[in-house]
Amino acid sequence: MKYVCLMRGINVSGQRKVNMKTLCTQLAELGMDNVSYYLQSGNLLFDTSLTSSEIKATITQLLGDAYDYQDVDLFLFTFDTLQAIYDEMPTFVSDQDVSKSHFTFLNDIPDTKLTEQMDDQAFLPDQYRLCGTMVYVYCPNGYGRTKIHTNFFERKLKVRATTRNHKTVATLLDKLSS
Template structure:
């Protein structure tokens, strides 16, 4: 079964540097992880495994910690889950360069969702579900006040963001 692993905080701002070729090599050394591919330097892994997604996340997390010394959160999803997330995007009719997906590693509490939804910035929209925050910064992510870190802090969950182009590529690679 194909799995897509999203790593949090790898190769961002010079921290937790891992060369993707070295990561692929380390992952392929595991018997239960096969056909490992990576996409761009920001921590996207596509692999085959008979393990369930929680076991894949745990194994990838442990291997990164052992091989590279980083405690990196890993979220594993199927192609079907990624397709469903993309299909449910309420901002799909907007500029494709301004569509972001903040993947949540756990379900946020209702009170934290309510605290976040009370925040309002001109030209920034978001919709929260149990698994993802759909984010639409109308002037672009670089000029936005909200960020992955803000969503994490307000929702009190680990999260990692990807843009629409990355999401679409991961869906294709997971075929």
Template sequence: MPVVLLRGINVGGHRKVPMAELRAGLAEVGFGSVRTYIQSGNVVVTGGPNDDRDIERLMSTLLAERFDLDDVSVMSMTSERLKAARGASKREFPDEGTDPKDHARRTHIVFLDAVPAPDRRTALDPDDFSPDRFVLDLHDDVAELHVSYASGAGTSRLTLDRIERALGVRGTGRNLNTVTRLLEM
């Protein structure tokens, strides 16, 4: 069952995509069961194309044609990748006696659309973002950046834009609460 993450929609009243309209549009273009979680672009689908890149192209086309948004980053992945990334994040940043919900809110996974080039993998200096911590997790053809935000993502200088510029790839982030909820769906 593919999980699709959309970056930067319904943020601050901009780039609005009503989830009911998105679900209807995805059903019209051939997806079976379409479920969304919160308003920030988390979609779980069945049916439709089997290839992640085909799913991304189909959703990008829908967003452009139906919502006039032609620059939304769309990332499709298997639930297996999501589950593996959650496990890796919990190993990198275990809940060490803190409030579990607060820990899961402050621990994020930035899913990258490609493995950063070797010369870009060290472009983020951990000392520049302390007390926030992060670990780049590389696989054969995908990568994630696991981040522990000391005071939450909203106050950190380690922003998604900065991560993308440094690593030279696109990405979208979700906290562990959201990742867990998507896996439950």
């Protein structure tokens, strides 16, 4: 089965450096097939017959052993799951520029009490929509200027998260489908 694994906080701002080409070779040596990456920011693609739990355990062990990173959050998706997430991206405005759209992946469904306390209109023109373990984010003035970023959602929802822009998710889907 084909998978994409998003690793939180890898190769961001010079922190937690991982040579993605080397990581791909290491994963191939551990039995994963067609291992590749997109960008240096922790986006892996591969085929494997391992279960989700086995995949996460394998990557977690490798990151711990080879890089001494003990707490990297992994977000694992099959092609079908990632495609469904992509297809659910809401339209926030009629002339929405998809390059201003982002996907924030949560590692768990947040507590209802916490989600009820949030106001998705409080940061206009930036907007978000929370759907289970996903937060769809639209920032017409750019993600670098928004207050509704990964750390914001982690603080407010008490879950771990990672964010990818529209182009990255679209490219990952394209690579998974080929």
